[in-house]
Amino acid sequence: MLYTPYEFGEDLRPLGEIEYEYLIMQLGKIGKSLFVEHFYSFKRRNRDLLDHCPPNNKYQIYRERIFVGYAICELGLDMHALYTIMNSPRARKEIRVTAKQIYDYELLMAKIIAENTR
Secondary structure (H helix, E strand, O other), X not given: OOOOOOOOOXXXXXXXXXXXXXXXXXXXXXXXXXXXXXXXXXXXXXXXXXXXXXXXXXXXXXXXHHHHHHHHHHOOOHHHHHHHHHOXXXXXXXXXXXXXXXXXXXXXXXXHHHHHOO
């Protein structure tokens, strides 16, 4: 996929090619729906996720996916991930809609915090 720094919304910083490729690879590992469904747990690094492995998943694979979600957020790629998911035609519609709602809310909260810290 050809990368241009203008792929993301105007509110997001441009990513370098390596960061972009890393993000896409990690989203493929974790799964877009898992990332969106547990976004706030990843963002808060909630360890409870590790204790709730779905019965149809192998614990080690599930654990690795959870740590990918933590890494995306720790590297500051969480908003880029949401933006990518909400614009992904391969993601289910409800996942895209939820990603957009979270993205819009997080963007609004960041603007409010920025205004209140001036």
